[in-house]
Amino acid sequence: MGHPEAAARFVADDARAHWHDQALWFVRLKRDRQAHGLPEWEELRSCAAQIKAHTVSRLPQYLEEFERNATAAGAVVHWARDAEEHNRIVHRILSERGVTRLVKSKSMLTEECDLNPYLEARGIEVVDTDLGERIVQLAGEKPSHIVLPAIHKKKEEIGVLFHEHLGTQEGASDPTYLTEAARGHLRERFLAAQAGLTGVNFAIAETGGVVVCTNEGNADMGTSLPPIHIACMGVEKLIPRLADLGVFTRLLARSATGQPATTYTSHFHGPMKGGELHVVVVDNGRSALLAAEAHRRALSCIRCGACMNTCPVFRRSGGYSYGAVIPGPIGSILSPARDPARHASLPFASTLCGSCSDVCPVRIDLHSQLLAWRGELAEKRLVPAGKRLAMKAASLVFRHPALYALGGRVGRFLLRHLPRALLYGRWNAWGRQRELPPAPARSFRELYDGRDDG
Amino acid sequence: MDSKRAILEALRRTDLPPAPLPPYPAPVRFADPERQFAESLLSVGGRYLRAADAAQLASQLAAVEPFARAGRMVSLVPGVGRSDLDLSAISDPHQLEGLDFAVLPGAFGVAENGAVWVEGASLPLRALFVVPQHLALVVPAGAVVQTMQDAYERIAFRGAGFGVFVSGPSKTADIEQSLVIGAHGARSCTVAILG
Known part of the structure; x- marks a missing residue:
């Protein structure tokens, strides 16, 4: 199913589609207030874009520097060429230590690799601990947004889900009540876990550290109670220097949720006393993206989700309409790079208005890349015949x-x-x-x- | 060929001209960083206290409800609060579960976002900043920097080490974008500037 068909399902529920649109626009406005509050905002964006461009131009060198320093600090660095190898490494670390209970904080990479079903099939209980991710996990779904995983769900539906799984009162849908119930339920899981897995927001070549940002504190619970911490990162998460975080932490939360900072910005160099820290560095198509000149800049993405909150198409069609782990404008660039035939409709899920490029904290030229993709897909003859014919007709008329x-x-x-x-x-x-x-x-x-x- | 070499070789196949590293932008300067810190802290759901000495802070904290109600607490700040648990005697962070309140030292605050830098080296157990139900961070007077760019000038990691910026209490808006304070970590975060 392409994007138009999937989007048609979403907009069939007019009230919900409208609510979704407004909820994301509200986040966009919060982002604007934060951005406008900083006189150097535009300079920060340019600086972040240049740091990323620099890093990408010397990725192998920084990866080796990172490994050296991370190892010196007591971490173990693993390398995975693809999703399968990533899952195998994580499973090996867990099974060798007899771990059967794992708590996870948000990691889009592990979604990309389908880690949960891999581990569950091998007898490991995996509990997603970000509230939004726990909600979609209990519902047997995937996140519909990379920062707000359950934004497609109404509180009444979450109430029903929690009644069934956590034993909350029937019909209760107050967010404070439901969050409190999840806190109690997940605290038990944190205390019982034998290992914690997190994503990585930034990996610092200079110090060998990894940085994880959350508002809920779930990454911190999951890495400070169980002794084993596994951090999974794509190769593009690197930044050269510790001081570069001064730029990126100023941009990330403001762009993502309109907060001046995430509640917790945790810096891990080596394991806790008596524990273990494993960092899994993953390629899974990123070296191919690096080779694609037109789309290389998509490697700069820091996964803030701002392009989704502002996109008039995303807001009105929902994350699931993209049929990809990363939806929205950035997902519509990343997904066809993996599988052009499967995701051929995504670069057309845009008005090319350019709002995504305007809010992107690392100045990815998103709408230009979407346009470039359309040309590439047409060349690969992956555009539907009707659209091809219409384009031919338009070209004739305009000439x-x-x-x-x-x-x-x-x-x-x-x-x-x-x-x-x-x-x-x-x-x-x-x-x-x-x-x-x-x-x-x-x-x-x-x-x-x-x-x-x- | 091992995976590390395979990945590095795949990346090296794309030979890019080196892009230069840019200078950092000049960050905003607040006229009164401590006042800005207090404002930022309130905006992220934190509570702000200003005390001249430990005794004054102790009496201010006594008026803070979760502190006054706390059954079990620990304090790593001399003269402020009490320790119902001998932290030097425990090595398992699970024993921190059940703590109602923790008073911990913060190294410095950040004016632009109300964050406080907590050094792992100052905590006998890393979990101390996130497992207790409520948190107070005590920051020495004069230790408020303007922005995160200034903050990272004060931080260094040489070898192993942990550190965390804490900006207000734990929170989530994952249910219909409704802000709820107290997700997994501290349900309240009080920051006291002392001295």
Whole structure:
């Protein structure tokens, strides 16, 4: 199923689609308030973009520096070429130590690798501990947004889910009550866990440390109670110096949720006393993305989700409509790089308005890349025939001014005189959820030719 | 070929001209960083106290409800609060479960976001900042920096070490974007500037 079909399902529930749109726009506005509060905001974005570009230009060197320093600090660094190897390494670490109870904090990489089902099939209980992720885990779903995993769910649905799994009162849907219930339920899991797994927001080459940011404190519970900490990161998480965090921590939370900082920004260099720290460094398609000149800059992404909150298409079509682990504008660039045929509809799930590029804290040229993808997909003949034909027709019309003028006249005539049933028939996608504009009496060109020069 | 070499070789196949590292932007300067810190802290759900000495802080804390109600607490700040648990005698962080309150030293505060830098070296157990139900961080007077850029100038890691910025109490908005204080970590976060 492509994006348009999946999105049609989402918008079928008008009230929910509207709520989703407003909820994300609210986050976008909070982000704006934080961004506008800092006079150096635009400079920070440029600086972050340049640090990332620099790092990407010397990735092997920084990876080796990171490994050296992480090892010196007492961590064990593992390397995984792909998802399968990543899962195998994590499972080996756990099984060699007899771990059967694992608590996880948010990691989009482990979603990408499908780690949970891999471990569960091998007898390890995996508990996602971010509240939003726990909600979707209990529901047997995937996150619909990388920062707000359960944004597609209403509190009443969460109430039903918690009643069933956590024994909360039937019909209760107060967020404070439900969060308190989850706190109690997950605290038991934290205390019982034998190992904790986290993602990585930033890995510092200079010091060999990894940095994890959360608001809930779930990564901290999961890495300070059980003695074993496994941190999984894509190769692109590197930054050269500790001081670079001064730039990135100022951008991340402001862009993600409109907070001046995440509640917890934890820096891990080596394990806790008597414990173990394992860092799994994963490629899984990233070296191929590095080789793709047009899309290389997508490696700079710090996974803040700002492009999703601002995107008029994401807000109105929901994360699931993208059929990918990372949805939204950034996902629509990353996913076709993995599997162009499967994700061919995603670069078209955009109005190319450029709002994503405007809010991106690391200045990824998202909308330009989406446009570039459309060209690449057309070359690979992965664009549906109808769309290809329409594009050919448009190209013909735009190259012939007389044809264009004629088309305008015919269009204006039909808008006025065609019966409604015909005008809003199945053939006209533009008339499905909206009224067509009233046809003007004269075209712009006619107005311009008839203007009074005085 | 092992995976490390395979990954590094795959990355090296793309030969990019080195892009230069940029200078950091000049960060904002607040006229009164301590006042800005207090404002930022309140905005992230924290509680702000200002005390001249430990005795004054102790009496201020006595008026803080979760502190006054706390059944079991630990304090790593001399003269402030009490320790119902001998931290030097325990090595298992699970024994911290059941603590109602922890008073911990903070190295410095950050004006722009109300965060406090807590050094792992100052905690006998890392879990002390996140497992107790409520938290107070005591920061010496004069130790408030302007922004995170200034903060990282004061931090160094040589070899092993842990450190965390704590900005307010633990929170979540994962249910319908409704802000709920007290997700997994501290349900309240009091920061006291002392001295």
